[in-house]
Amino acid sequence: xxxxxxxxxxxxxxxxxxxxxxxxxxxxxxxxxxxxxxxxxxxxxxxxxxxxxxxxxxxxxxxxxxxxxxxxxxxxxxxxxxxxxxxxxxxxxxxxxxxxxxxxxxxxxxxxxxxxxxxxxxxxxxxxxxxxxxxxxxxxxxxxxxxxxxxxxxxxxxxxxxxxxxxxxxxxxxxxxxxxxxxxxxxxxxxxxxxxxxxxxxxxxxxxxxxxxxxxxxxxxxxxxxxxxxxxxxxxxxxxxxxxxxxxxxxxxxxxxxxxxxxxxxxxxxxxxxxxxxxxxxxxxxxxxxxxxxxxxxxxxxxxxxxxxxxxxxxxxxxxxxxxxxxxxxxxxxxxxxxxxxxxxxxxxxxxxxxxxxxxxxxxxxxxxxxxxx
Amino acid sequence: xxxxxxxxxxxxxxxxxxxxxxxxxxxxxxxxxxxxxxxxxxxxxxxxxxxxxxxxxxxxxxxxxxxxxxxxxxxxxxxxxxxxxxxxxxxxxxxxxxxxxxxxxxxxxxxxxxxxxxxxxxxxxxxxxxxxxxxxxxxxxxxxxxxxxxxxxxxxxxxxxxxxxxxxxxxxxxxxxxxxxxxxxxxxxxxxxxxxxxxxxxxxxxxxxxxxxxxxxxxxxxxxxxxxxxxxxxxxxxxxxxxxxxxxxxxxxxxxxxxxxxxxxxx
Numbered sequence: 001x002x003x004x005x006x007x008x009x010x011x012x013x014x015x016x017x018x019x020x021x022x023x024x025x026x027x028x029x030x031x032x033x034x035x036x037x038x039x040x041x042x043x044x045x046x047x048x049x050x051x052x053x054x055x056x057x058x059x060x061x062x063x064x065x066x067x068x069x070x071x072x073x074x075x076x077x078x079x080x081x082x083x084x085x086x087x088x089x090x091x092x093x094x095x096x097x098x099x100x101x102x103x104x105x106x107x108x109x110x111x112x113x114x115x116x117x118x119x120x121x122x123x124x125x126x127x128x129x130x131x132x133x134x135x136x137x138x139x140x141x142x143x144x145x146x147x148x149x150x151x152x153x154x155x156x157x158x159x160x161x162x163x164x165x166x167x168x169x170x171x172x173x174x175x176x177x178x179x180x181x182x183x184x185x186x187x188x189x190x191x192x193x194x195x196x197x198x199x200x201x202x203x204x205x206x207x208x209x210x211x212x213x214x215x216x217x218x219x220x221x222x223x224x225x226x227x228x229x230x231x232x233x234x235x236x237x238x239x240x241x242x243x244x245x246x247x248x249x250x251x252x253x254x255x256x257x258x259x260x261x262x263x264x265x266x267x268x269x270x271x272x273x274x275x276x277x278x279x280x281x282x283x284x285x286x287x288x289x290x291x292x293x294x295x296x297x298x299x300x301x302x303x304x305x306x307x308x309x310x311x312x313x314x315x316x317x318x319x320x321x322x323x324x325x326x327x328x329x330x331x332x333x334x335x336x337x338x339x340x341x342x343x344x345x346x347x348x349x350x351x352x353x354x355x356x357x358x359x360x361x362x363x364x365x366x367x368x369x370x371x372x373x374x
Numbered sequence: 375x376x377x378x379x380x381x382x383x384x385x386x387x388x389x390x391x392x393x394x395x396x397x398x399x400x401x402x403x404x405x406x407x408x409x410x411x412x413x414x415x416x417x418x419x420x421x422x423x424x425x426x427x428x429x430x431x432x433x434x435x436x437x438x439x440x441x442x443x444x445x446x447x448x449x450x451x452x453x454x455x456x457x458x459x460x461x462x463x464x465x466x467x468x469x470x471x472x473x474x475x476x477x478x479x480x481x482x483x484x485x486x487x488x489x490x491x492x493x494x495x496x497x498x499x500x501x502x503x504x505x506x507x508x509x510x511x512x513x514x515x516x517x518x519x520x521x522x523x524x525x526x527x528x529x530x531x532x533x534x535x536x537x538x539x540x541x542x543x544x545x546x547x548x549x550x551x552x553x554x555x556x557x558x559x560x561x562x563x564x565x566x567x568x569x570x571x572x573x574x575x576x577x578x579x580x581x582x583x584x585x586x587x588x589x590x591x592x593x594x595x596x597x598x599x600x601x602x603x604x605x606x607x608x609x610x611x612x613x614x615x616x617x618x619x620x621x622x623x624x625x626x627x628x629x630x631x632x633x634x635x636x637x638x639x640x641x
């Protein structure tokens with residue numbers, strides 16, 4: 001596919017904005033908190049990467065959080081170009097408009113007089129587009145952990161097809177007791193820290209974040225060169241341990257970008273820290289790359305932010321490279337592979353080609369190729 | 375933008391009274407366990423499409439809906455937020471929009487791209503836009519599933535549809551298989567990003583073309599054909615015209631803004 005430039009990016013995650021997160025990564029001072037959730041027999045505490053300023057599970061709070069992030073990246077687009085800018089959100093958030101409608105209709109003690117407004121999970125995008133004069137075309141994608149990564153690929157397709165000059169892609173995930181309980185019920189939550197690719201890994205740690213990227217054809221040092229997305233997995237919650245489904249998206253992402261595996265400077269792994277996902281991914285890396293490949297995991301710094309992780313982790317990777325380094329993978333002392341190990345120290349890096357992987361529930365897998373050329 | 379339609383499938387609860395779960399189990403031999411009515415509805419439409427047109431492993435799949443699976447949100451809200459009971463594992467999995475598209479893809483043996491998306495307005499047309507952009511890039515074919523389930527009580531859905539309380543809403547699932555290639559196509563559909571005014575719409579209708587409006591959304595317009603509502607009814611209108619080999623101009627409306635689809639039969 002033709003490349004699309006990445007004009008601006010910013011995040012609001014557990015360690016703060018991009019600048020604050022980079023500082024935390026370099027200092028090794030990563031903040032993590034605890035959340036209480038309902039388990040089968042009792043309430044339990046789980047580790048969690050919380051935003052510094054809480055975003056509540058209500059429409060206004062979510063809207064404000066998205067708006068604040070949008071305000072930081074929108075200056076990349078001239079005011080006159082806003083009407084030809086699409087807004088796409090990637091998230092796995094529950095639709096709180098529906099929850100309110102359920103509360104007002106179903107439960108005797110919460111019944112409300114009938115009022116109806118056209119609302120959906122995409123209402124955040126619609127209201128933001130109206131407020132900032134963007135195109136009326138909005139869309140919200142929910143493909144679990146791949147949501148905002150898929151949103152990036154969809155946005156780049158629309159720009160390449162000449163439909164829009166620019167696209168803003170936002171990813172958002174905030175604390176949800178229901179989502180956390182679901183991951184806990186699946187025995188996927190780590191006891192303390194996520195340890196991607198380490199022999200002693202025991203699960204993932206969820207996190208919340210809002211992140212945004214502006215795509216367009218204007219000049220920029222970063223570009224989205226290509227990618228590939230599919231739906232192929234052994235079960236609804238995981239790919240096979242052989243990693244063959246991951247190999248397919250990684251190889252086709254390289255093909256779509258016209259890039260060979262040995263030209264890739266480094267790889268940002270999905271690397272949740274769960275037993276089977278990490279095993280599948282490292283097996284896939286072994287089938288696509290030589291052992292000398294540099295790869296790293298960012299989730300030990302910011303948590304697994306599900307639908308937001310696509311935009312968040314690409315933005316953080318780009319910011320780190322802009323700062324001159326590739327972050328090491330925290331907490332991985334003994335790699336699960338004898339031949340392949342993630343970075344154990346920060347490595348100097350200022351430009352190159354980078355693969356970014358995301359493998360999620362529902363069989364969705366996506367691999368994106370980004371490039372920085374000075 | 376122009377797409378060719380290879381085939382379609384259609385179901386509406388107010389036109390047919392069928393036991394979808396039983397059909398999936400007995401006729402199509404599908405495992406229906408751990409799945410909601412929303413997923414079953416999507417699977418039913420997928421199986422009917424499969425009977426009418428070849429499906430390729432690398433076909434892309436887009437699933438769109440007005441508001442998704444209300445039942446699972448209602449159930450989890452009751453268990454977790456009201457009764458303080460633990461979340462049931464398969465309710466958690468079914469909460470994710472792409473769970474539906476996973477089951478559809480699996481039942482069709484598709485391993486290509488698979489997207490679950492919702493647009494607040496012009497839901498179906500916006501999905502066509504992203505599908506078109508995708509296959510313009512990939513040069514593959516794509517299947518679009520447009521699905522809305524009228525859960526009980528329907529008042530929940532009506533509260534987020536922006537409609538009067540007495541509007542009748544129905545369950546529906548409509549599929550089309552699209553291609554950039556005209557070979558073996560039964561129709562072509564044209565659409566664009568433009569928002570039309572009411573005056574432009576009236577001018578368009580002067581040429582005698584058969585126009586079908588979204589009756590509830592275009593309350594001020596004439597010639598409305600259908601007095602029920604589901605958010606993806608543009609897809610149903612397309613399929614109804616396809617069934618009759620008719621040309622059609624479909625006009626959708628939201629907040630006094632109009633978008634159109636032009637369907638031309640090739641049969």
